[in-house]
Amino acid sequence: MRFLVAAAWVAVLTGGVAFEAIAAKTAAESRDQAVLDRIFDDAMERYGLPGMAMGVIEDGEVTYARASGETVAGSGDPVTPATLFKIASNSKAMTAAVLARQVDAGKLRWDDPVVKHLPQFRMHDPWVTREMQVRDLLIHNSGLPEGAGDLMLWPEPNHFDRDDIIAGLAHLKPERSFRSGYAYDNLLYVVAGEVAAAVGGKDYESLVRSELFEPLGLSDCRVGEWSRDEAGSVAQPHMRTDEGNVAIRVDGETVPAITSAAAGGVRCSLDDMLAWGRNWLVPTREQLRWLSSKQREAMWTPHTILPLPRRSREWDGTHIRAYGYGWRLADVDGEWTVSHTGTLSGMYSVLMLLPDRRSGFVVMINGNGSAARTVLTSTLLKYFTRRDETVDVAHYAGLLESDRSGAGASRVPDTSSRKPARVLDLQAYLGTWRDPWFGEVRLCRQDDDVRFVSSKSPRLSGRLMRVRERHLVEWDDSTVDLEPWVDFKPPGPGRSARMTMAKVDPDGDFSSDYEDLDFVRVGGCG
Incomplete structure (x- = not known):
């Protein structure tokens, strides 16, 4: 009989312990x-x-x-x-x-x-x-x-x-x-x-x-x-x-x-x-x-x-x-x-x-x-x-x-003075350009503007703008992440005209890898 009573008390006590453990776990889960x-x-x-x-x-x-x-x-x-x-x-x-x-x-x-x-x-x-x-x-x-x-x-x-x-x-x-x-x-x-x-x-x-x-x-x-x-x-x-x-x-x-x-x-x-x-x-x-x-x-x-x-x-x-x-x-x-x-x-x-x-x-x-x-x-x-x-x-x-x-001043230059590029200033560089991996882009006159249009990446299309002594492309699509500078090198002995690009924001996302482009002029706009 004493054994049965003791066993009963053990069952009650362990049941209480188990109940308390479940309650504690539930409370912890609730807190989490x-x-x-x-x-x-x-x-x-x-x-x-x-x-x-x-x-x-x-x-x-x-x-x-x-x-x-x-x-x-x-x-x-x-x-x-x-x-x-x-x-x-x-x-x-x-x-x-x-x-x-x-x-x-x-x-x-x-x-x-x-x-x-x-x-x-x-x-x-x-x-x-x-x-x-x-x-x-x-x-x-x-x-x-x-x-x-x-x-x-x-x-x-x-x-x-x-x-x-x-x-x-x-x-x-x-x-x-x-x-x-x-x-x-x-x-x-x-x-x-x-x-x-x-x-x-x-x-x-x-x-x-x-x-x-x-x-x-x-x-x-x-x-x-x-x-x-x-x-x-x-x-x-x-x-x-x-x-x-x-x-x-x-x-x-x-x-x-x-x-x-x-x-x-x-x-x-x-x-x-x-x-x-x-x-x-x-x-x-x-x-x-x-x-x-x-x-x-x-x-x-x-x-x-x-x-x-x-x-x-x-x-x-x-x-x-x-x-x-x-x-x-x-x-x-x-x-x-x-x-x-x-x-x-x-x-x-x-x-x-x-x-x-x-x-x-x-x-x-x-x-x-x-x-x-x-x-x-x-x-x-x-x-x-x-x-x-x-x-x-x-x-x-x-x-x-x-x-x-605390990272320091932004390295993005001020381009607020931008104005549409003048067709006459770029006459020598208008035409079709080719990069060996990116393919062709056209830099041609449209009305009074100079337009940059990629043949294989249509969202990379926009208007050429002048900022002091440099040019940049202002993309038509505002969701394109970064604008690029566009720089020209005139032709020389045995060398065609070249066009290179770079991010306006030098700290911009690396996937806009304009710096890897190296265009050579291959034809006109006709």
Whole structure:
């Protein structure tokens, strides 16, 4: 009897302990939800974002998934966890994974020469052409300038195809020796996609669908041509104006395939990006059959050392940054992180994984979200690595604003005195010009103006303006990111007239690689 009574009391007491443990867990979860809600709301309000989706994985489980705002500002169409966003360069890890699948299958080796699979591939230096391996396409060590040739990819839409990309690479001059350092590259990811297609026996888009989306159940993700209506909710990019958020380059009913798909052309929902993240953090048996542990390790192995910005040292205690196959690797507050960002005009994303915690987060924004992404990334990292209620959106927003205000005077020159260029002043330079990788542009009179018109990138069309002793192009399309200077060199003995270009803002985005252009006049305007 005493035993039965004692057992009964033990059951009551342990039941009480269990109840208290459940209650404590529920309270902790509630607090965490409140912390994440505050981070989400503070970022949306502070940066006036049109829409955002944010998800958190903790110990392998999705513990938070929230979306808010509109797919198009003012439309009333809500952003949801199923809304598609452009993930931009987060596509690179998907391209690398498709190649890793081919390595697992024995169809490809990382150290295969690229020319083994693409005989037409050429770099500027014949030795680099011969020595470049498949792995080199993924790790930004080619020796090319940062963003070299990106004007063949953006602004979209344009008429450059993947054959143009491969042919154009031969004319892009390196700024350093092969494998001597890091410079971010997009064109070689397009080449990587073509290697995957050559080995896989189908075009890149079909390969991504069959080798990645289908086996991982990423049913919302899209690449290539697809129907906007069939996809359902699709976020559109926005720019910020005095009137607020304005949608730009809104998709038509049919979303076309794009040349840059392997470098940055995939769209996914928050739900699918969280599933993609969990595949890396807590792979199931089926997912380990989809991609082996050996290839997962190869993708997360440091291959190229990255520069270490002051902000990373001061905010995150980072000692080293490196690039794997489609992923950035770094230590943050003593913990290993694997991540990537995605940036396109009016669209920003980040996927951050903390493998030792089996945790991570995703943020996708359909507006002018550069600062918001920086602040959210740091705030959410501290949610894991250094939980402190005083470290919030306001804290990192203040640090970022202080960084920018202390960065020194802007190097953008004053061009407010601009006036339309005089036709008579440029008479000797009117005509058709050709760059070996960008193709032809026409610099010709139209009424009283001189017009710059690219044959293969129609959005790069505008009016030539004069600013003191120099000329610049004022683009017709205000969403084209940066204006360029245009400079002329007269013909000489055995030398044709030349035209070169450079960013008016010397610190502008590297993808506007005007500096890599070198035009020769090849004909008149007739």
